[in-house]
Amino acid sequence: MVKSIACKPCFQDVSTCVSLSSLSRIIAAQPNPAILGGNDTVRGQSIFAAEPLDVFEFAMDDDRPFEKLHTFLSQYRLSPETITATQAGFCGGWIGYFGYELGRFIETLPQRAVDDVGLPVIRLAFYDKAILYDHAKQTFTLLALEMDGTPPVRQKWDMLNRWLSAAQNGLSAAAPPAAVGDVPTPSCNMTPSDYFAALKKIHRHIRDGDVYQINFSQRFSLPFTASPAALFDWQNRRNPSPYAAYLAWDDTAIVSASPELFLQVCGDRVVTRPIKGTRPRNGALPDDACVNHQQFAALVESEKDQAELAMIVDLERNDLARVCVPGTRGVSCARCIEAFATVYHAVATVEGTLAVPPSPQRVERLLRATFPGGSITGAPKIRAMEIIDALEPTARGVYTGSIGWIGLNFDLCLNIAIRTIVIDKHTAYIQTGGGIVADSDPQAEWDETLTKAHALLLGIASVNRE
Numbered sequence: 001m002v003k004s005i006a007c008k009p010c011f012q013d014v015s016t017c018v019s020l021s022s023l024s025r026i027i028a029a030q031p032n033p034a035i036l037g038g039n040d041t042v043r044g045q046s047i048f049a050a051e052p053l054d055v056f057e058f059a060m061d062d063d064r065p066f067e068k069l070h071t072f073l074s075q076y077r078l079s080p081e082t083i084t085a086t087q088a089g090f091c092g093g094w095i096g097y098f099g100y101e102l103g104r105f106i107e108t109l110p111q112r113a114v115d116d117v118g119l120p121v122i123r124l125a126f127y128d129k130a131i132l133y134d135h136a137k138q139t140f141t142l143l144a145l146e147m148d149g150t151p152p153v154r155q156k157w158d159m160l161n162r163w164l165s166a167a168q169n170g171l172s173a174a175a176p177p178a179a180v181g182d183v184p185t186p187s188c189n190m191t192p193s194d195y196f197a198a199l200k201k202i203h204r205h206i207r208d209g210d211v212y213q214i215n216f217s218q219r220f221s222l223p224f225t226a227s228p229a230a231l232f233d234w235q236n237r238r239n240p241s242p243y244a245a246y247l248a249w250d251d252t253a254i255v256s257a258s259p260e261l262f263l264q265v266c267g268d269r270v271v272t273r274p275i276k277g278t279r280p281r282n283g284a285l286p287d288d289a290c291v292n293h294q295q296f297a298a299l300v301e302s303e304k305d306q307a308e309l310a311m312i313v314d315l316e317r318n319d320l321a322r323v324c325v326p327g328t329r330g331v332s333c334a335r336c337i338e339a340f341a342t343v344y345h346a347v348a349t350v351e352g353t354l355a356v357p358p359s360p361q362r363v364e365r366l367l368r369a370t371f372p373g374g375s376i377t378g379a380p381k382i383r384a385m386e387i388i389d390a391l392e393p394t395a396r397g398v399y400t401g402s403i404g405w406i407g408l409n410f411d412l413c414l415n416i417a418i419r420t421i422v423i424d425k426h427t428a429y430i431q432t433g434g435g436i437v438a439d440s441d442p443q444a445e446w447d448e449t450l451t452k453a454h455a456l457l458l459g460i461a462s463v464n465r466e
Contacts (some may be wrong), residue, residue: 007128008146008218009091009435010153013463014164015288016140018135021233022167023048028229032249033127034095034261035232036132036405036413039240041340042243044413046133047405048163052125053150055350056096060115064150065105065122066364066420074359076126076147078408087267089130092145093407096247097254097417099308100396103372107382115395117424119252124406131164140164145408149350167423168365183457184464186220186430189394192446198391199442205387206438212311213377214387216445217433219394220453224428226463228253233420236461239341243266243415245403253423254398259340260416262373264365267411269273270320270366274312274375275416276435277305277346279291280451281339299337299344308435309335309346315374316350322369324352342455357412373416376400387399421456430456 022036030050037046040198056072058065073094078327099121104111115439128145144156180391190198202214207220216309224231235257245256261273313331320329329352338347377400378384399422404414420430431454 001088002126004077005147006079006151007092008071008082009408010146012144012157014142014161015139015285016142016164016168018164018167021236022170022213023228024233024236024321026163026167026170027131028246028248030230031033034125034127034245035246036095037135037242037244037401038232038246039236039244040135041240041242042135042244043242046135047090047095048133049095049127049130050265051129051159052095052127053069054126056094056122056124056126057120058122059160060101060118060121062121065102066368069122069124069295070360072124073363073406074240075433076408084376089133089407090130090143090405091407091409091411092130092143093127093405093406094124094126094347095318097401097403098122098124098367098400098414099398099401100417101202102367102401103377103385105372107137107385109386109389111389113389113392113395114463115397117395117397117421117422119397119424121268123247125248129333130158131160131433167259175359182290183454183461184222186222186453186457189219189221189392193253195446196394197443200439201391201435202387202436203438203440204434210379210425211384211387212379212437213308214436215376215400215433216385216436217392217396217399217431219429219431220269220299220457221316221427222427222457223458224423224460224464228423230463231255231423234463236442237386241340241419241420241453243404245415247403249338254403254420255416255423256403256415256420258341258403258415258418258420259338259345260373260375260412260418262404262416263370263412263415265354265366268357269351270354271314271349271351272320272370272373273347273349274309274316274373274376275347276309277302278448279344281344294464296337296339296344299346304437304439305346306335308437309348311379312374313348313350315379316348316370319374319381320350320352323354323356325355325366337455360410362410363406363412371402372400374414376418376433396431397429399429419452419456428460432456
Protein backbone atom coordinates (compact mmCIF):
# COMPACT_ATOMS: atom_id res chain seq x y z
CA MET A 1 0.00 0.00 0.00
CA VAL A 2 1.51 3.32 -1.10
CA LYS A 3 1.55 6.00 1.60
CA SER A 4 0.41 9.21 -0.05
CA ILE A 5 1.24 12.82 0.83
CA ALA A 6 -1.71 15.16 1.28
CA CYS A 7 -1.52 18.31 -0.86
CA LYS A 8 -3.57 21.48 -0.45
CA PRO A 9 -3.55 23.79 -3.51
CA CYS A 10 -3.19 27.48 -2.58
CA PHE A 11 -3.77 30.19 -5.17
CA GLN A 12 -2.77 33.85 -5.25
CA ASP A 13 -3.83 36.24 -8.01
CA VAL A 14 -1.13 38.70 -9.09
CA SER A 15 -1.15 41.85 -11.17
CA THR A 16 1.65 42.04 -13.74
CA CYS A 17 2.21 43.01 -17.36
CA VAL A 18 4.67 40.22 -18.11
CA SER A 19 4.64 38.90 -21.67
CA LEU A 20 4.17 35.16 -22.12
CA SER A 21 7.29 35.08 -24.29
CA SER A 22 9.48 36.65 -21.59
CA LEU A 23 8.07 34.36 -18.92
CA SER A 24 8.70 31.33 -21.12
CA ARG A 25 12.37 32.29 -21.45
CA ILE A 26 12.76 32.68 -17.68
CA ILE A 27 11.02 29.39 -16.89
CA ALA A 28 13.02 27.55 -19.58
CA ALA A 29 16.22 28.54 -17.76
CA GLN A 30 15.12 26.81 -14.54
CA PRO A 31 15.73 23.13 -13.67
CA ASN A 32 13.35 20.70 -15.40
CA PRO A 33 11.06 23.34 -16.93
CA ALA A 34 7.58 22.53 -18.20
CA ILE A 35 5.57 25.04 -20.23
CA LEU A 36 2.16 24.23 -21.68
CA GLY A 37 0.73 26.85 -24.01
CA GLY A 38 2.44 30.21 -23.75
CA ASN A 39 0.82 31.90 -26.78
CA ASP A 40 -2.41 33.72 -27.55
CA THR A 41 -4.11 30.84 -29.39
CA VAL A 42 -4.42 28.78 -26.19
CA ARG A 43 -7.98 28.09 -25.10
CA GLY A 44 -8.14 28.18 -21.34
CA GLN A 45 -4.91 28.15 -19.42
CA SER A 46 -1.15 28.28 -19.93
CA ILE A 47 1.06 26.61 -17.31
CA PHE A 48 4.63 27.61 -16.39
CA ALA A 49 6.41 25.28 -13.96
CA ALA A 50 9.92 24.20 -12.94
CA GLU A 51 11.84 22.55 -10.11
CA PRO A 52 9.67 19.42 -9.74
CA LEU A 53 9.69 17.47 -6.51
CA ASP A 54 9.75 14.08 -8.19
CA VAL A 55 10.25 12.52 -11.64
CA PHE A 56 8.93 9.23 -13.01
CA GLU A 57 10.59 7.63 -16.03
CA PHE A 58 9.68 4.36 -17.69
CA ALA A 59 12.16 2.88 -20.19
CA MET A 60 11.47 0.78 -23.27
CA ASP A 61 13.21 -2.27 -21.77
CA ASP A 62 11.25 -2.04 -18.51
CA ASP A 63 7.97 -3.82 -17.76
CA ARG A 64 4.58 -3.23 -16.10
CA PRO A 65 4.28 0.49 -16.99
CA PHE A 66 0.74 0.91 -15.70
CA GLU A 67 1.46 -0.65 -12.34
CA LYS A 68 4.47 1.64 -11.88
CA LEU A 69 2.53 4.65 -13.12
CA HIS A 70 -0.24 3.84 -10.64
CA THR A 71 2.31 3.76 -7.80
CA PHE A 72 3.76 7.12 -8.83
CA LEU A 73 0.37 8.80 -9.17
CA SER A 74 -0.66 7.39 -5.77
CA GLN A 75 2.21 9.08 -3.93
CA TYR A 76 0.35 12.40 -3.80
CA ARG A 77 -3.30 13.21 -3.15
CA LEU A 78 -5.56 16.19 -2.58
CA SER A 79 -6.28 17.10 1.02
CA PRO A 80 -9.86 16.00 1.83
CA GLU A 81 -11.11 19.55 2.44
CA THR A 82 -9.98 20.71 -1.02
CA ILE A 83 -11.32 17.88 -3.18
CA THR A 84 -14.60 19.65 -4.03
CA ALA A 85 -13.24 23.22 -3.72
CA THR A 86 -10.42 23.03 -6.29
CA GLN A 87 -10.84 25.52 -9.13
CA ALA A 88 -10.95 24.45 -12.77
CA GLY A 89 -7.68 23.82 -14.55
CA PHE A 90 -4.33 22.68 -13.20
CA CYS A 91 -4.27 22.40 -9.40
CA GLY A 92 -0.77 20.98 -9.09
CA GLY A 93 0.33 17.53 -10.16
CA TRP A 94 2.14 15.90 -13.04
CA ILE A 95 3.40 17.33 -16.35
CA GLY A 96 5.19 15.33 -19.01
CA TYR A 97 4.60 12.93 -21.88
CA PHE A 98 3.56 9.43 -22.88
CA GLY A 99 5.55 8.19 -25.88
CA TYR A 100 3.90 6.39 -28.79
CA GLU A 101 5.61 3.12 -27.82
CA LEU A 102 3.46 2.88 -24.69
CA GLY A 103 1.05 1.27 -27.16
CA ARG A 104 3.38 -1.74 -27.24
CA PHE A 105 2.47 -2.39 -23.61
CA ILE A 106 -1.25 -2.22 -24.39
CA GLU A 107 -1.36 -4.30 -27.57
CA THR A 108 0.91 -7.07 -28.85
CA LEU A 109 2.97 -5.62 -31.71
CA PRO A 110 5.85 -7.07 -33.76
CA GLN A 111 8.39 -4.57 -32.33
CA ARG A 112 10.49 -4.35 -35.47
CA ALA A 113 11.11 -0.59 -35.29
CA VAL A 114 14.51 0.33 -33.82
CA ASP A 115 14.56 2.64 -30.78
CA ASP A 116 17.73 4.52 -31.78
CA VAL A 117 17.09 7.69 -29.72
CA GLY A 118 16.33 5.88 -26.47
CA LEU A 119 14.21 8.42 -24.58
CA PRO A 120 11.91 7.19 -21.80
CA VAL A 121 8.56 5.84 -22.94
CA ILE A 122 6.95 7.81 -20.11
CA ARG A 123 8.36 10.85 -18.36
CA LEU A 124 6.22 12.68 -15.80
CA ALA A 125 7.40 15.22 -13.24
CA PHE A 126 5.46 16.25 -10.13
CA TYR A 127 5.25 20.03 -9.69
CA ASP A 128 4.27 21.64 -6.38
CA LYS A 129 4.27 25.21 -7.73
CA ALA A 130 3.38 26.88 -11.02
CA ILE A 131 2.39 30.15 -12.63
CA LEU A 132 -0.99 29.94 -14.36
CA TYR A 133 -2.23 32.32 -17.04
CA ASP A 134 -5.96 32.55 -17.76
CA HIS A 135 -6.32 33.53 -21.41
CA ALA A 136 -9.98 34.53 -21.15
CA LYS A 137 -9.40 36.86 -18.19
CA GLN A 138 -5.80 37.73 -19.13
CA THR A 139 -4.70 37.25 -15.53
CA PHE A 140 -1.85 35.48 -13.74
CA THR A 141 -2.31 33.25 -10.70
CA LEU A 142 0.35 31.69 -8.50
CA LEU A 143 -0.22 28.07 -7.47
CA ALA A 144 1.61 26.42 -4.57
CA LEU A 145 0.90 23.16 -2.79
CA GLU A 146 0.85 23.07 1.00
CA MET A 147 2.33 19.70 1.92
CA ASP A 148 4.58 18.06 4.48
CA GLY A 149 8.30 17.97 3.84
CA THR A 150 8.41 21.01 1.53
CA PRO A 151 8.88 24.76 2.08
CA PRO A 152 5.82 26.76 3.20
CA VAL A 153 3.44 28.12 0.61
CA ARG A 154 4.64 31.70 1.11
CA GLN A 155 8.18 30.68 0.23
CA LYS A 156 6.98 28.97 -2.96
CA TRP A 157 4.97 32.04 -3.92
CA ASP A 158 8.10 34.15 -3.37
CA MET A 159 10.01 32.01 -5.86
CA LEU A 160 7.21 32.29 -8.44
CA ASN A 161 7.15 36.07 -7.94
CA ARG A 162 10.91 36.21 -8.50
CA TRP A 163 10.44 34.42 -11.83
CA LEU A 164 7.70 36.89 -12.78
CA SER A 165 9.89 39.85 -11.79
CA ALA A 166 12.80 38.51 -13.83
CA ALA A 167 10.48 38.14 -16.83
CA GLN A 168 9.13 41.66 -16.34
CA ASN A 169 12.59 43.18 -16.06
CA GLY A 170 14.07 41.25 -18.96
CA LEU A 171 13.68 42.25 -22.56
CA SER A 172 11.57 40.01 -24.77
CA ALA A 173 13.76 39.60 -27.83
CA ALA A 174 12.05 39.46 -31.19
CA ALA A 175 11.87 36.10 -32.87
CA PRO A 176 14.49 35.66 -35.62
CA PRO A 177 13.12 36.32 -39.10
CA ALA A 178 11.63 33.44 -41.01
CA ALA A 179 13.99 32.80 -43.91
CA VAL A 180 11.51 31.41 -46.43
CA GLY A 181 13.07 28.64 -48.49
CA ASP A 182 16.34 28.82 -46.53
CA VAL A 183 16.19 25.51 -44.68
CA PRO A 184 18.86 22.86 -44.19
CA THR A 185 18.72 19.47 -45.86
CA PRO A 186 18.09 16.88 -43.13
CA SER A 187 18.85 13.19 -43.00
CA CYS A 188 15.87 10.85 -43.25
CA ASN A 189 15.14 7.41 -41.83
CA MET A 190 14.02 6.18 -45.25
CA THR A 191 14.80 6.88 -48.90
CA PRO A 192 12.11 7.96 -51.37
CA SER A 193 12.12 4.46 -52.83
CA ASP A 194 11.64 3.00 -49.34
CA TYR A 195 8.71 5.37 -48.75
CA PHE A 196 6.95 4.55 -52.03
CA ALA A 197 7.53 0.82 -51.52
CA ALA A 198 5.93 1.09 -48.08
CA LEU A 199 2.92 2.91 -49.57
CA LYS A 200 2.47 0.08 -52.07
CA LYS A 201 2.30 -2.37 -49.18
CA ILE A 202 -0.18 -0.15 -47.36
CA HIS A 203 -2.42 0.03 -50.44
CA ARG A 204 -2.25 -3.75 -50.69
CA HIS A 205 -3.37 -4.04 -47.05
CA ILE A 206 -6.26 -1.66 -47.82
CA ARG A 207 -7.30 -3.61 -50.92
CA ASP A 208 -7.15 -6.85 -48.91
CA GLY A 209 -9.48 -5.36 -46.30
CA ASP A 210 -6.94 -5.38 -43.44
CA VAL A 211 -7.36 -1.64 -42.80
CA TYR A 212 -9.23 1.38 -44.11
CA GLN A 213 -6.54 3.90 -43.31
CA ILE A 214 -2.92 4.04 -42.10
CA ASN A 215 -1.13 7.08 -40.71
CA PHE A 216 2.35 6.58 -42.15
CA SER A 217 5.29 8.84 -41.28
CA GLN A 218 8.96 9.43 -41.87
CA ARG A 219 11.56 10.99 -39.58
CA PHE A 220 14.10 13.70 -40.37
CA SER A 221 17.14 14.65 -38.30
CA LEU A 222 19.78 17.37 -38.38
CA PRO A 223 22.29 19.09 -36.07
CA PHE A 224 20.87 21.62 -33.64
CA THR A 225 23.20 24.31 -32.27
CA ALA A 226 20.76 26.84 -30.79
CA SER A 227 18.80 27.10 -27.56
CA PRO A 228 15.71 24.85 -27.48
CA ALA A 229 13.93 27.65 -25.59
CA ALA A 230 14.60 30.00 -28.52
CA LEU A 231 13.00 27.47 -30.86
CA PHE A 232 9.93 27.23 -28.60
CA ASP A 233 9.70 31.03 -28.59
CA TRP A 234 10.01 31.09 -32.40
CA GLN A 235 7.22 28.54 -32.78
CA ASN A 236 4.95 30.37 -30.34
CA ARG A 237 5.39 33.61 -32.28
CA ARG A 238 5.48 32.36 -35.86
CA ASN A 239 3.35 29.21 -35.64
CA PRO A 240 1.30 29.46 -32.42
CA SER A 241 -0.84 26.48 -31.51
CA PRO A 242 -3.35 25.83 -28.72
CA TYR A 243 -1.53 22.77 -27.33
CA ALA A 244 2.06 23.99 -27.56
CA ALA A 245 4.49 22.49 -25.05
CA TYR A 246 8.08 22.78 -23.88
CA LEU A 247 9.82 20.19 -21.69
CA ALA A 248 13.55 19.99 -20.97
CA TRP A 249 15.94 17.95 -18.85
CA ASP A 250 19.65 17.04 -19.09
CA ASP A 251 20.61 17.13 -22.80
CA THR A 252 17.03 16.70 -24.02
CA ALA A 253 14.22 19.09 -24.91
CA ILE A 254 10.80 18.71 -26.51
CA VAL A 255 9.33 21.60 -28.49
CA SER A 256 5.74 20.98 -29.55
CA ALA A 257 3.46 23.16 -31.69
CA SER A 258 0.57 20.71 -31.62
CA PRO A 259 -2.88 21.88 -32.71
CA GLU A 260 -4.60 18.65 -31.65
CA LEU A 261 -6.30 17.68 -28.39
CA PHE A 262 -6.04 14.01 -27.49
CA LEU A 263 -7.91 13.89 -24.17
CA GLN A 264 -9.35 16.50 -21.85
CA VAL A 265 -11.05 15.49 -18.61
CA CYS A 266 -12.93 17.94 -16.41
CA GLY A 267 -14.83 16.29 -13.59
CA ASP A 268 -16.51 13.28 -15.14
CA ARG A 269 -16.58 14.64 -18.72
CA VAL A 270 -14.04 13.49 -21.31
CA VAL A 271 -13.47 15.12 -24.70
CA THR A 272 -11.30 14.20 -27.68
CA ARG A 273 -10.91 16.35 -30.83
CA PRO A 274 -9.28 14.39 -33.67
CA ILE A 275 -7.91 16.19 -36.72
CA LYS A 276 -8.02 14.73 -40.22
CA GLY A 277 -7.56 17.03 -43.18
CA THR A 278 -5.08 19.86 -43.65
CA ARG A 279 -4.65 22.67 -46.17
CA PRO A 280 -2.12 25.53 -46.18
CA ARG A 281 -3.26 28.97 -45.06
CA ASN A 282 -1.81 32.42 -45.51
CA GLY A 283 -2.15 33.80 -42.01
CA ALA A 284 -1.72 37.35 -43.31
CA LEU A 285 -5.13 37.30 -44.97
CA PRO A 286 -7.85 39.31 -43.18
CA ASP A 287 -10.42 37.21 -41.37
CA ASP A 288 -13.24 38.14 -43.73
CA ALA A 289 -11.29 36.62 -46.64
CA CYS A 290 -10.71 33.26 -44.94
CA VAL A 291 -14.04 31.71 -45.91
CA ASN A 292 -13.40 32.47 -49.57
CA HIS A 293 -9.86 31.21 -49.56
CA GLN A 294 -9.50 28.44 -52.12
CA GLN A 295 -7.66 26.17 -49.69
CA PHE A 296 -10.45 26.54 -47.14
CA ALA A 297 -13.02 25.61 -49.77
CA ALA A 298 -10.92 22.68 -50.97
CA LEU A 299 -10.81 21.22 -47.46
CA VAL A 300 -14.53 21.76 -46.92
CA GLU A 301 -15.38 19.91 -50.13
CA SER A 302 -12.74 17.15 -50.06
CA GLU A 303 -14.49 13.77 -50.03
CA LYS A 304 -11.22 12.03 -49.15
CA ASP A 305 -10.70 14.19 -46.06
CA GLN A 306 -14.34 13.83 -45.05
CA ALA A 307 -14.05 10.05 -45.24
CA GLU A 308 -10.79 10.02 -43.25
CA LEU A 309 -12.27 12.04 -40.41
CA ALA A 310 -15.47 9.96 -40.36
CA MET A 311 -13.38 6.79 -39.93
CA ILE A 312 -11.44 8.27 -37.03
CA VAL A 313 -14.56 9.66 -35.35
CA ASP A 314 -16.04 6.18 -35.40
CA LEU A 315 -12.83 4.78 -33.93
CA GLU A 316 -12.74 7.39 -31.14
CA ARG A 317 -16.40 6.72 -30.31
CA ASN A 318 -15.60 3.04 -29.89
CA ASP A 319 -12.53 3.77 -27.75
CA LEU A 320 -14.44 6.09 -25.41
CA ALA A 321 -17.26 3.57 -25.12
CA ARG A 322 -14.87 1.38 -23.15
CA VAL A 323 -14.57 3.94 -20.33
CA CYS A 324 -17.83 5.93 -20.51
CA VAL A 325 -21.24 5.40 -18.97
CA PRO A 326 -23.42 3.66 -21.59
CA GLY A 327 -25.49 6.11 -23.59
CA THR A 328 -23.40 9.17 -22.71
CA ARG A 329 -20.78 9.25 -25.45
CA GLY A 330 -21.56 11.06 -28.64
CA VAL A 331 -20.29 13.23 -31.47
CA SER A 332 -20.98 16.85 -30.54
CA CYS A 333 -19.35 18.10 -33.76
CA ALA A 334 -18.91 15.77 -36.71
CA ARG A 335 -16.71 18.14 -38.71
CA CYS A 336 -15.69 21.78 -38.69
CA ILE A 337 -12.85 23.69 -40.32
CA GLU A 338 -10.57 25.61 -37.97
CA ALA A 339 -8.01 28.22 -39.01
CA PHE A 340 -4.51 28.19 -37.52
CA ALA A 341 -1.54 30.42 -38.25
CA THR A 342 -0.34 28.51 -41.31
CA VAL A 343 -2.98 25.84 -41.99
CA TYR A 344 -6.66 24.94 -41.98
CA HIS A 345 -7.64 21.74 -40.17
CA ALA A 346 -10.80 19.62 -40.25
CA VAL A 347 -11.68 18.82 -36.64
CA ALA A 348 -14.35 16.71 -34.90
CA THR A 349 -15.40 16.56 -31.25
CA VAL A 350 -16.34 13.35 -29.43
CA GLU A 351 -17.24 13.32 -25.74
CA GLY A 352 -18.80 11.29 -22.98
CA THR A 353 -19.25 10.78 -19.23
CA LEU A 354 -16.59 8.68 -17.51
CA ALA A 355 -17.72 5.64 -15.57
CA VAL A 356 -14.68 5.57 -13.24
CA PRO A 357 -14.34 8.18 -10.45
CA PRO A 358 -11.21 10.39 -10.21
CA SER A 359 -8.26 8.16 -9.33
CA PRO A 360 -5.01 6.70 -10.71
CA GLN A 361 -7.17 3.81 -11.98
CA ARG A 362 -9.12 6.23 -14.16
CA VAL A 363 -5.92 7.47 -15.81
CA GLU A 364 -4.84 3.89 -16.44
CA ARG A 365 -8.19 2.87 -17.91
CA LEU A 366 -8.33 5.94 -20.13
CA LEU A 367 -4.87 5.28 -21.53
CA ARG A 368 -5.52 1.58 -22.05
CA ALA A 369 -8.77 2.35 -23.89
CA THR A 370 -7.65 5.22 -26.08
CA PHE A 371 -3.86 5.38 -26.41
CA PRO A 372 -2.39 6.16 -28.87
CA GLY A 373 -4.90 8.44 -30.57
CA GLY A 374 -6.69 7.02 -33.59
CA SER A 375 -5.95 10.04 -35.77
CA ILE A 376 -2.26 9.14 -35.85
CA THR A 377 -2.58 5.35 -36.15
CA GLY A 378 -5.42 4.49 -38.52
CA ALA A 379 -8.43 2.21 -38.57
CA PRO A 380 -8.89 -0.42 -37.32
CA LYS A 381 -6.37 0.78 -34.76
CA ILE A 382 -4.60 -2.41 -33.68
CA ARG A 383 -4.06 -3.70 -37.22
CA ALA A 384 -2.92 -0.22 -38.27
CA MET A 385 -0.37 -0.15 -35.46
CA GLU A 386 0.93 -3.56 -36.51
CA ILE A 387 1.46 -2.35 -40.07
CA ILE A 388 3.09 0.89 -38.90
CA ASP A 389 5.49 -1.12 -36.74
CA ALA A 390 6.37 -3.34 -39.68
CA LEU A 391 6.96 -0.49 -42.15
CA GLU A 392 8.43 2.43 -40.18
CA PRO A 393 12.13 1.63 -39.52
CA THR A 394 12.57 3.62 -36.29
CA ALA A 395 10.50 3.94 -33.13
CA ARG A 396 8.33 7.05 -33.03
CA GLY A 397 9.21 7.99 -29.46
CA VAL A 398 7.48 11.18 -28.35
CA TYR A 399 6.03 11.77 -31.84
CA THR A 400 2.30 10.91 -31.94
CA GLY A 401 2.36 10.18 -28.24
CA SER A 402 0.86 12.77 -25.88
CA ILE A 403 2.18 15.76 -23.91
CA GLY A 404 0.29 17.51 -21.14
CA TRP A 405 -0.78 17.49 -17.51
CA ILE A 406 -2.60 15.32 -14.97
CA GLY A 407 -3.92 17.19 -11.94
CA LEU A 408 -4.13 16.04 -8.35
CA ASN A 409 -7.89 15.90 -8.85
CA PHE A 410 -7.25 13.66 -11.92
CA ASP A 411 -8.57 16.15 -14.39
CA LEU A 412 -6.15 16.15 -17.31
CA CYS A 413 -5.30 17.66 -20.67
CA LEU A 414 -3.11 15.80 -23.19
CA ASN A 415 -2.26 16.78 -26.74
CA ILE A 416 -1.38 14.62 -29.73
CA ALA A 417 2.36 15.15 -30.13
CA ILE A 418 2.45 16.18 -33.77
CA ARG A 419 4.43 19.19 -35.08
CA THR A 420 6.83 18.23 -32.33
CA ILE A 421 10.62 18.52 -32.38
CA VAL A 422 12.74 16.34 -30.10
CA ILE A 423 16.23 17.71 -29.41
CA ASP A 424 18.60 15.17 -27.91
CA LYS A 425 22.37 15.65 -27.62
CA HIS A 426 22.41 18.48 -30.20
CA THR A 427 20.41 16.55 -32.79
CA ALA A 428 16.90 17.64 -33.73
CA TYR A 429 14.37 14.98 -34.77
CA ILE A 430 11.28 15.88 -36.78
CA GLN A 431 8.66 13.36 -37.83
CA THR A 432 5.76 14.02 -40.19
CA GLY A 433 3.14 11.84 -41.81
CA GLY A 434 -0.35 11.64 -43.19
CA GLY A 435 -3.36 9.40 -43.50
CA ILE A 436 -3.12 6.89 -46.35
CA VAL A 437 -6.42 5.64 -47.78
CA ALA A 438 -7.40 3.72 -50.91
CA ASP A 439 -7.34 6.73 -53.24
CA SER A 440 -4.23 8.41 -51.80
CA ASP A 441 -1.75 9.65 -54.39
CA PRO A 442 1.75 8.46 -53.31
CA GLN A 443 3.52 11.53 -54.69
CA ALA A 444 1.03 13.87 -53.02
CA GLU A 445 1.49 12.05 -49.71
CA TRP A 446 5.28 12.32 -50.03
CA ASP A 447 4.99 16.03 -50.80
CA GLU A 448 2.70 16.53 -47.80
CA THR A 449 5.26 15.08 -45.38
CA LEU A 450 7.94 17.36 -46.83
CA THR A 451 5.66 20.40 -46.58
CA LYS A 452 4.90 19.67 -42.93
CA ALA A 453 8.60 19.13 -42.18
CA HIS A 454 9.55 22.36 -43.96
CA ALA A 455 7.64 24.50 -41.46
CA LEU A 456 9.55 22.92 -38.55
CA LEU A 457 12.90 23.03 -40.37
CA LEU A 458 12.33 26.72 -40.99
CA GLY A 459 12.18 27.37 -37.27
CA ILE A 460 15.38 25.38 -36.67
CA ALA A 461 17.18 27.27 -39.45
CA SER A 462 16.03 30.61 -38.05
CA VAL A 463 17.22 30.03 -34.48
CA ASN A 464 20.41 28.20 -35.50
CA ARG A 465 21.56 31.45 -37.14
CA GLU A 466 21.25 33.47 -33.92
